[in-house]
Amino acid sequence: MGEQESGLAHGMHIHIRYFAALRETVGRADEDLELPAAADVAAARAALAERHPALAPLLGRCVAALNRAYVAPETALTAGDELVFIPPLGGGAPRDGTVEGGAPWQP
Amino acid sequence: MATVIRVTREPLDRPAVDAIVQSVWHPGAGGLVTFEGVVRDHARGKRVRYLEYDAYPEMAETEMAAIAAEVERRWETDRVAMAHRIGRLEIGEVSVVVAVACAHRAEAFEACRYAIDTLKAKVPIWKKEVAEDGEEWVEG
Numbered sequence: 001m002g003e004q005e006s007g008l009a010h011g012m013h014i015h016i017r018y019f020a021a022l023r024e025t026v027g028r029a030d031e032d033l034e035l036p037a038a039a040d041v042a043a044a045r046a047a048l049a050e051r052h053p054a055l056a057p058l059l060g061r062c063v064a065a066l067n068r069a070y071v072a073p074e075t076a077l078t079a080g081d082e083l084v085f086i087p088p089l090g091g092g093a094p095r096d097g098t099v100e101g102g103a104p105w106q107p
Numbered sequence: 108m109a110t111v112i113r114v115t116r117e118p119l120d121r122p123a124v125d126a127i128v129q130s131v132w133h134p135g136a137g138g139l140v141t142f143e144g145v146v147r148d149h150a151r152g153k154r155v156r157y158l159e160y161d162a163y164p165e166m167a168e169t170e171m172a173a174i175a176a177e178v179e180r181r182w183e184t185d186r187v188a189m190a191h192r193i194g195r196l197e198i199g200e201v202s203v204v205v206a207v208a209c210a211h212r213a214e215a216f217e218a219c220r221y222a223i224d225t226l227k228a229k230v231p232i233w234k235k236e237v238a239e240d241g242e243e244w245v246e247g
Contacts, residue, residue, distance in 0.1 A: 017163070019161050019162070019163050019231065019233065020161045020233035020235070020244050021233070021244040023161070024244075065163070065166055065231065068163075068165055068166040068169050069166075069169075084163055084166070084231075086163070086231050087233060087244065089227065089228060089229070089230070089231065089232070089233065
């Protein structure tokens with residue numbers, strides 16, 4: 001929506017930021033990624049795994065945050081979005097049942 | 108509204124922790140519970156030299172504020188404070204503080220426990236354990 005006049009009929013750019021193990025693996029804190037206009041989070045994950053093969057195993061264990069909120073893989077992307085793959089959190093050992101919905105990276 | 112929501116590189120030393128605890132006090136509070144997470148010298152059989160914390164800071168503060176709002180709604184308090192330090196932390200230093208004030212102790216304990224457990228599970232902050240025989244980003 002609202003992107004028809006952006007001149008990006010064949011693709012769009014989104015912004016990727018890296019933290020923790022991902023940042024150390026890629027060797028940078030952020031980069032831009034060009035994707036087809038209708039791409040979703042899963043497509044972005046696949047594109048990054050192809051660009052950075054060393055990242056692929058780690059990406060498979062990440063959840064996604066789009067514009068600073070957790071989202072599902074099928075969530076559609078929009079030009080200019082900030083997408084972050086969140087590596088597993090350092091969580092410690094919470095009491096069973098305390099955290100409703102469980103850890104966010106668990107399906 | 109939470110009294111403190113903060114991701115910081117500054118030490119959470121005694122004056123800093125005291126100020127966070129003080130921020131949640133109010134005249135109707137009968138129970139005030141504070142949790143401090145402290146850097147430990149061992150993990151899974153390894154001797155830890157120090158920890159490196161990394162955060163997605165903007166999202167971390169958003170998530171912490173959402174947890175505080177949930178605590179305030181469920182336990183009927185508007186006095187929740189959460190602060191997490193990032194960067195290099197030495198053994199014995201405070202990495203995270205959660206303080207909650209409620210009318211009575213039972214809900215203060217419950218609310219504080221819920222807040223720290225949820226923070227650990229949902230807030231995008233990671234730690235790297237630097238041990239004597241190597242280093243690794245630790246997973247839940």
